[in-house]
Amino acid sequence: MSIHSVRRSQTHLSWSKSVPPVLTIASGDVVSFDCLDASNGQITASSGVADILVAKLAVMDQVNGPIYVQGAKVGDVLKVELMELTPAEWGWSALFPGFGLLADEFEGTALKLWSIQDGVATTTMRLRGSDVAVSVPVKPFMGEVGLARGAEGHWSTIPPYRTGGNMDTKHLTKGSTVYLPIEVDGALFAIGDGHAAQGDGEVCGTAIETPMRVTVRLTVLPASNTPPSMLAPHYESTNSVPVGEAYYTTMGIATDLREAARDAVRGMFGYLVSQHGFEREDAYILCSVAADLRLHEVVDMPNYLVGMMMPKSVLPVP
Structure with missing residues (x-):
């Protein structure tokens, strides 16, 4: 096993098989990334609302990479183990005009700067005309985790796709493992968009955005084993919730929220049948009585992302 590093300047702004890799590694190698926040450095710890108004959205949501993984073939799966996640000592959240689930009801702009210390993020909010300190627990994760698409062209880093991307899924914390379908040889993995904390859905369009140092192990799983x-x-x-419970989660990604939910269920149903040997009807019933559907991401249009989370405690050993 080798350990590699990617600098914060080694970024790109689209998912594309034509973007040249910054690094070639062997399956099973470990890679550390030094990632700027999702604003690509346009917002800093001393920024004000004026910086939101002049920020260039076209250069936001950059991802570090891509990484070419030797032996990765179309149809295989890339196993991404999230080993370390270290946020900066500050972060930001904002309202951007025209963005977010209630964009038509919030026309203004706002910015909150957070201090991140000892596992807690703190900011000041207005409550009945007074400034009040508000704190939330820090649970770092990366919003962007994905691979190049097999389709021709350059695809925006804003929405999620079948190959990952801007999934904004708060459960992808240290110790979690992500499985990504490979559509191009070499996989071309990239990561970015560090979050110190976020609720399921990211409804206003931003989390606590922060620079992040992240370390992952990348391993190719042959199609025959997935x-x-x-x-x-x-x-x-x-x-995840409840804390300490282990989950296996399948995702559905679609332009229609109901179809995204249906795809998440199809994914879990297929996993239970193929990997655990459940009969079809039993697998469908278990999805209904034991698994939870969660709205992981609802603002990065045109795609919604729904997860079906199955407690691993109810599953027999495959």
């Missing part, structure tokens, strides 16, 4: 039902990324997590 679920045939991978319509979108899968992941395993142990830091």
Whole structure:
């Protein structure tokens, strides 16, 4: 196993098989990334609302990479183990005009700067005309985790796709593992958009955005050893709610929210049948009685992302 590093300047702004890799590694190698925040450095710890008004959206949501993984072939799956996630000592959240689930109801602009210390992020908010300190627990994760698409052209880093991307899924914390379908040889993995904390859905369009140092292990899984039902990324997590419960989660990604939910269920149903040997009817029933559908991401149009989270405690050993 080798350990590699990617600098914060080694970024790109689209998912494309034509973007040249910054690094070539062997399957099973570890890579550390030094990532700027999602604003690409346009917002700093001393910024004000004026910086939001002049920020260039076209250069935001950059991703570090891509990484070419030797032996990765179309149809295989890339296993991404999230080993370390270290946020900066500050972060920001904002309202951008025209963005967010209630964009038509919030026409103004706002910016909150957060201090991140000892596992807690703190900012000041207005409550009945007075400034009040508000704190939330820090649970770092990366919003962008993905691979190049097989389709021709350059694809925006704003929405999620079948190969990952801007999934904005708060459960992808340290110790979690993401499985990404490979559509191009070499996989071309990239990562970015550090978050110190976020709720499911990221409804206003930003989390606590922060620069992040992240370390991952990238391993190629042959198509013969992976679920045939991978319509979108899968992941395993142990830091979800309730805390300490381990989950296997399948994702659905679609322009229609109901279809995204249906795809998430199809993915779980297929996983239970192919990897655990459940009969079809039993797998469908177990999806209904034990798994939770979660709105992981609802603002990065045109795609919604829904996760079906199955407690691993109810699953027999495959």
